[in-house]
Structures are given as structure tokens and as C-alpha cells.
Amino acid sequence: MPKPAKTAIIVLAAGVIALSAVLVAFAVRHKRSVPAPIETQEPIMAATPPAPSEPAAKALPLLPPALSTGPRLRMATEPAAGKPLDETSLMTTLHDLAASDPPLSLRLAKEALDRFPDSPNAPEFNWNLVKALFNMGRLEEARKEAQVMVSKYPGNYFAGDVDHHLLNHPPNPTDIPNP
Amino acid sequence: MNGTGGTSTGGATGTGGVKATGGTTGTGGSPGTGGTTTTSPCSVTPVSPGSSPQAQKLLCYLYSQYGNHVLSGQQESNWNANPTDISWYNTNIGKYPAIDGSDFLYTNGASCTSVTVSTTRAIAYWNAGGLTMFRYHVGEPVAGSTCAQDCYMGANCAEPTTAATSSLLTNAITAGTAENTAWNNRLDYMAVQIGAMKTANVPIILALFHETQSNGWFWWAQGTAAQFVALYKYSFNYLTVTKGLNNIIWLMPYSGTPAASFYPGASVVDIAGGDTYGTNQPFTSLYSSVKGIAGSTMPLALHETGLIPTPSQMFPTAAPWILFNIWAGYETSNNTVANIKSVYSDSHLITRDLVPNLK
Numbered sequence: 001m002p003k004p005a006k007t008a009i010i011v012l013a014a015g016v017i018a019l020s021a022v023l024v025a026f027a028v029r030h031k032r033s034v035p036a037p038i039e040t041q042e043p044i045m046a047a048t049p050p051a052p053s054e055p056a057a058k059a060l061p062l063l064p065p066a067l068s069t070g071p072r073l074r075m076a077t078e079p080a081a082g083k084p085l086d087e088t089s090l091m092t093t094l095h096d097l098a099a100s101d102p103p104l105s106l107r108l109a110k111e112a113l114d115r116f117p118d119s120p121n122a123p124e125f126n127w128n129l130v131k132a133l134f135n136m137g138r139l140e141e142a143r144k145e146a147q148v149m150v151s152k153y154p155g156n157y158f159a160g161d162v163d164h165h166l167l168n169h170p171p172n173p174t175d176i177p178n179p
Numbered sequence: 180m181n182g183t184g185g186t187s188t189g190g191a192t193g194t195g196g197v198k199a200t201g202g203t204t205g206t207g208g209s210p211g212t213g214g215t216t217t218t219s220p221c222s223v224t225p226v227s228p229g230s231s232p233q234a235q236k237l238l239c240y241l242y243s244q245y246g247n248h249v250l251s252g253q254q255e256s257n258w259n260a261n262p263t264d265i266s267w268y269n270t271n272i273g274k275y276p277a278i279d280g281s282d283f284l285y286t287n288g289a290s291c292t293s294v295t296v297s298t299t300r301a302i303a304y305w306n307a308g309g310l311t312m313f314r315y316h317v318g319e320p321v322a323g324s325t326c327a328q329d330c331y332m333g334a335n336c337a338e339p340t341t342a343a344t345s346s347l348l349t350n351a352i353t354a355g356t357a358e359n360t361a362w363n364n365r366l367d368y369m370a371v372q373i374g375a376m377k378t379a380n381v382p383i384i385l386a387l388f389h390e391t392q393s394n395g396w397f398w399w400a401q402g403t404a405a406q407f408v409a410l411y412k413y414s415f416n417y418l419t420v421t422k423g424l425n426n427i428i429w430l431m432p433y434s435g436t437p438a439a440s441f442y443p444g445a446s447v448v449d450i451a452g453g454d455t456y457g458t459n460q461p462f463t464s465l466y467s468s469v470k471g472i473a474g475s476t477m478p479l480a481l482h483e484t485g486l487i488p489t490p491s492q493m494f495p496t497a498a499p500w501i502l503f504n505i506w507a508g509y510e511t512s513n514n515t516v517a518n519i520k521s522v523y524s525d526s527h528l529i530t531r532d533l534v535p536n537l538k
Contacts, residue, residue: 099401131396134396157435164456168512170282172331172332173284173285
């Protein structure tokens, strides 16, 4: 075969391959933009901040100026352009915080209870609220909250936990008059 | 555990044991007669270096019963010099629990270098055929404190605020610090008690860092998981190596929400467990959680509970705890005599009269 013809064939083949690649890329992109089925949309919708008019969607109160600039605080309360955390993220954040920042845990637990009072997670949010008070040394407030929790969630594990540890726990040796 | 192998065979309540009741599927009937005082060897040994024969027998026994029987336990109101929780069973149920649960927290007037009433009672319970399990609601080892200042929860304690806990957890195991001296003082106090039991050839199940979980109620679980693991290992080494205590069965006592990151590892844990004040007995999800961390062969204990679990619902696979331990006072406040009687008549249940001779 003459050399020019061979070159033309090679160029033509390369063009076909390139065109195919473009078409495949377009198809993939197009496929990704197709709306997901309803059942996979639901969790995404649940994670979207509810409309401001919804009573259960109260936004977190404004943070004091001194706190609002903290990078971790901003991450915990303003995950995306000031939108409040969804329920799952609130719980995850509380778990991650553990005992490291009781004031922030208290705020998040309060917010969670305000926004999701009927959630199956409400007892655990309430536990975090009680525990944050306890960790801050606000023992009497913790005990009062524990009493409310016990009456509100009878038989629940988290209610039983605060009942035992704050309302029915053994005395300190120093509290025993004549040991 | 040390060694290899899973659930061992030839346990103490098998045929030929001291108080055999028909082996692993025993009926829970009256004690057998004519047995010997030996326990068959098994493939597991306690993690304490040079473990005592009694500790070895106890761990083998726990392994032999795991999955087919549950040992009954009752925590005593150790803040009273003469607690009545255990005797209540004899009066109302007609049997004693297999395990006497105690707490090092209460010295009942003894000094930090003296043997306490609780220790004396534990030794007596062993001599009567039972087992003993201790925990310690130990106060924060703040500088200058000893066991006499233990104050683990309340407005007048150094705790429960977590603000200073992180540095305290670090200092407690850092030589040369006042907090380290204070923590060693607590361990020394424990060593006096456990040492007295060692002298009496009594093995002890020790749930040292009671109710461990992330954001736990007590100071040892209010730092990071790494800090907890370091504290656990330091204490393990201090009691076993420095103090030479070889009569301990080490129980890793999780709370209701166990976290793998807080697990110190099988090299320093004989058995693990969880505790709960929930009502959904037999607490299957808690059991599964602990099993997911400690594995499928290590016996798992319901080391503290408000509600007695029902053995018929535990076995064979739902939540076959190796033992349960009802908290002090809860035998009457959270349970009924009828329910406890029912559980105590279950063929899966081990009461004190069915514990073999592990001496």
C-alpha cells in the first residue's frame, strides 16, 4: 500500500476512535444526570434542610461572636452554606464530640430535640443533653433533666441509663455518715 | 486469653466434675456426689502472667459453660458494712447466686492499706463455694489523693467535669507526676485487697474500668480511646507484673454502647462484657455489639444489669451471656421474687451450689 494511503487510513481510524470516546463520555455524563429512582431520592431529601416555615425546622440559634469563628464549631453547625445539620449528622457529631466539648454538645442536643422531638433518636439526643450537663458539672440540672427523661421514655435504654447513674447510683464514701 | 482454641471442653461441670449435673446440657438439679476436686485442663490460660491454678480453673470453667449455661450474680450494697443483697436470695429464693459482686470503692472505715470488709466477704463466699467479681468506682487520681478521698460522682467531687480529665489521664500514667503517684496509690490499695485474695487462693474476676464507653460516666472514659487503652495497660502491668498478682481474670467491662477503639486487646483481656439498664432482655443487640469487638470465642458477661435476663430467651444464640450480675438493691426494686424464682429454676442457670470445686 502506498504510504499516503496508509497514513490516511491511520488518521481515519484515529478519528473514529476519538469520536467513539466522545460519544461514550457523553453517554456516561447523560446517564449520570438522569434523576435517581424515588427510593434513592428519599434519603437525599431527608438530608436537605427543611423549609424555614416548618415548625420542626428551627435553625440553630446564632452563635456568640466569640464562638462563631471557631473552625470546628462552624463545621459542626454550618456544614454547607449555613444549613443546619440533618438528624444523622447531628447524632454523628455528638458521637464524635464525646466528652470533649460539653457546651457544644449541649447546644447540639437541644437543637436536635427541638427539631426532631418525635424521632426514634430522641431518647439518645436527650441522653446527650443530660450527659453534657453532667460533664459541665451542672449536676442538679442534669438530674432534673434525667427525671423528665425517665417519665418521658419509660423502659427506654437511655432513660434507664440516666435513671441509674444520676438518680439511683450508690453514694460516695464521703457522703456516708458512718461508714 | 492466652493460647489458642475456642470454647474448651472438659469443663468443671461436665461429667465427673465435682457437682456434675449432666455436662453441658445439665438440668440444674441438685449437686452431684462423689466427684473429685480437679478441673480438666483446657486450651486457654488467663492473661495474667504466671496465673494461679485457681484462676486457670476459673477461666476454663467459664469457657466450658459459655454458650450453654449462665452464672447468676448479685452486686452487694458495699456501702453498708453488712449488706443483705446476697442473703436475700437465700431467704426469698432458696439458693445463693454463683457470684458475689463487690466494689473496692467502699473501705467501710478501713485504711487504704488494710483488708476491707468487702474483701473478707469475698473470701468467705469463695470458701462457701461461690465466685467473686469486683469493680472499682475509683475517684479521679487528683494530686495528693488516696483511696480515702474516692469520690466518683457528685457536686462535691473533683469530677465529673471533663475539662481537666484529658491531662489527668495522661499524667496518671506518667512517672514523676503527682497524678501518677495518686493513681499508683489507688492501684496499691487494690493490690492489698487482691493480694489478700491471692493469699487465700481466691481468683477474682476484675471489672476494673467499669462501664467503659466513649463519653462514659466516669473519668477513665472521658478522654480519648488511646488514653483509655494506655491507662488500662499501665494498670494491668502494675497489678500483674509490679505487684505479682496472678489471681485475676480480667474482664473488659463495656457499658451499653461498646466501642472497638476502647478495646485494649486480647493480650490483656480474659473475658469481655456489657451492662445495661434497659428492659429489652436478654439484651441481644448489646451482646452482639460486644461480640463484634471481642470475638466469638471469648465469654461475654452481662456484668451489670437492672433486670434479670431470662435464660430461655438467651440460649442458644440470642444472647448467651456467661454471667449476669444484678445491681445492688435492684433485686427487689427492679425485679419480682416470682421472676427471679423462675429464672433460678431454669436449667441453664448456675447457682452457687452448682459451681464446681475450683480450689
